[in-house]
Amino acid sequence: MSVEIIKAEHLTKYYGNFLAVNDISFSVNKGEIFGFLGPNGAGKTTTIRMLTGILNPSSGRIEVFGMDMKKHKIEIRERTGIVPEMANPYIDLSAMRNLRLMGRLYGMKGREIEKRSVELLKLFNLYEKKDTKVRGFSKGMKQRLSLAMAMLPDPELLFLDEPTSGLDVMSARLIKRIIREEQKKGKTIFMNTHNMQDANELCNRVAIINHGKLIAIDTPEKIKEIGAKSNVIEFSLSPFKFEGGIVEGRVEILGDKVKVYTAEVDETIKKIVNYAERENLKIVSLNVEKPSLEDVFMALVGEKNE
Ligand SMILES: Nc1ncnc2c1ncn2[C@@H]1O[C@H](COP(=O)(O)OP(=O)(O)OP(=O)(O)O)[C@@H](O)[C@H]1O
Numbered sequence: 108m109s110v111e112i113i114k115a116e117h118l119t120k121y122y123g124n125f126l127a128v129n130d131i132s133f134s135v136n137k138g139e140i141f142g143f144l145g146p147n148g149a150g151k152t153t154t155i156r157m158l159t160g161i162l163n164p165s166s167g168r169i170e171v172f173g174m175d176m177k178k179h180k181i182e183i184r185e186r187t188g189i190v191p192e193m194a195n196p197y198i199d200l201s202a203m204r205n206l207r208l209m210g211r212l213y214g215m216k217g218r219e220i221e222k223r224s225v226e227l228l229k230l231f232n233l234y235e236k237k238d239t240k241v242r243g244f245s246k247g248m249k250q251r252l253s254l255a256m257a258m259l260p261d262p263e264l265l266f267l268d269e270p271t272s273g274l275d276v277m278s279a280r281l282i283k284r285i286i287r288e289e290q291k292k293g294k295t296i297f298m299n300t301h302n303m304q305d306a307n308e309l310c311n312r313v314a315i316i317n318h319g320k321l322i323a324i325d326t327p328e329k330i331k332e333i334g335a336k337s338n339v340i341e342f343s344l345s346p347f348k349f350e351g352g353i354v355e356g357r358v359e360i361l362g363d364k365v366k367v368y369t370a371e372v373d374e375t376i377k378k379i380v381n382y383a384e385r386e387n388l389k390i391v392s393l394n395v396e397k398p399s400l401e402d403v404f405m406a407l408v409g410e411k412n413e
């Protein structure tokens with residue numbers, strides 16, 4: 108049976124009059140990598156800050172490890188690791204000193220801090236830089252150190268706010284590998300991302316948030332299925348002529364181009380080709396675009412409004 112590690116009920120956040128998070132409810136199970144996916148300004152950071160007790164919700168309820176956030180903030184924080192949106196190491200301290208400081212904040216013993224820090228520095232490819240001030244670190248190095256700091260007390264739950272955003276392929280890969288390894292050890296991971304690829308590769312389940320509202324919670328496969336419906340076939344015929352009725356899906360005519368939004372790529376292309384042959388038209392161009400994150404949002408929001 109699955110154990111709920113995080114439970115959010117009717118979570119809502121206003122900044123003044125602005126509704127940033129709009130009545131969202133969901134739960135995250137033990138051992139899950141749960142992705143919170145949404146565009147800029149969707150409310151991801153606001154949500155993670157409420158779930159980690161940094162920000163108080165305007166209304167709604169949060170339970171972590173079965174404890175009410177309002178009453179047990181400290182106990183929850185002690186068992187949780189957080190990597191914020193902006194890497195948080197002190198730039199005037201070395202990597203090692205940042206880790207020591209974090210260890211002391213968590214009340215770890217000196218020997219334990221040293222052992223675990225060395226382990227993590229090696230894991231994150233930072234051991235050679237352990238005595239270098241963070242000021243001279245690249246974004247990727249800072250991000251890796253940030254994650255090492257969050258993992259220092261070996262927390263059972265990790266919150267990561269866009270852990271691979273703006274990183275090069277190597278750093279992003281390393282971080283993704285470590286996230287997977289943490290999951291294998293039974294840890295639960297909640298991560299914000301606007302990267303469909305990351306969500307697809309890493310997450311067991313994904314919640315899509317847009318304008319503060321949850322519009323879907325499902326496995327990446329199911330989310331992709333929704334996205335597949337918004338495949339875009341763009342083509343141009345010469346001389347220009349097209350009868351929208353011959354294909355299934357939404358048809359848009361833009362200048363001399365036709366766009367068809369459809370799940371049936373193969374069937375639709377065949378119909379277009381047949382039509383062109385029949386009418387003696389030349390196919391000037393024909394492209395199939397994979398649905399972008401935006402397309403998935405459109406498909407989801409569109410479906411909801413129908
Ligand atoms: N302290 C604040 N005061 C007022 N408005 C805020 C504050 N923090 C965030 N907002 C607004 O709330 C909305 C949600 O912001 P949030 O940072 O949660 O989005 P996000 O999904 O994390 O975006 P990004 O992908 O850019 O990090 C945005 O419109 C933002 O401008």
Ligand SMILES: [Mg+2]
Pocket residue numbers: 151152153192268
């Ligand atoms: Mg954010």
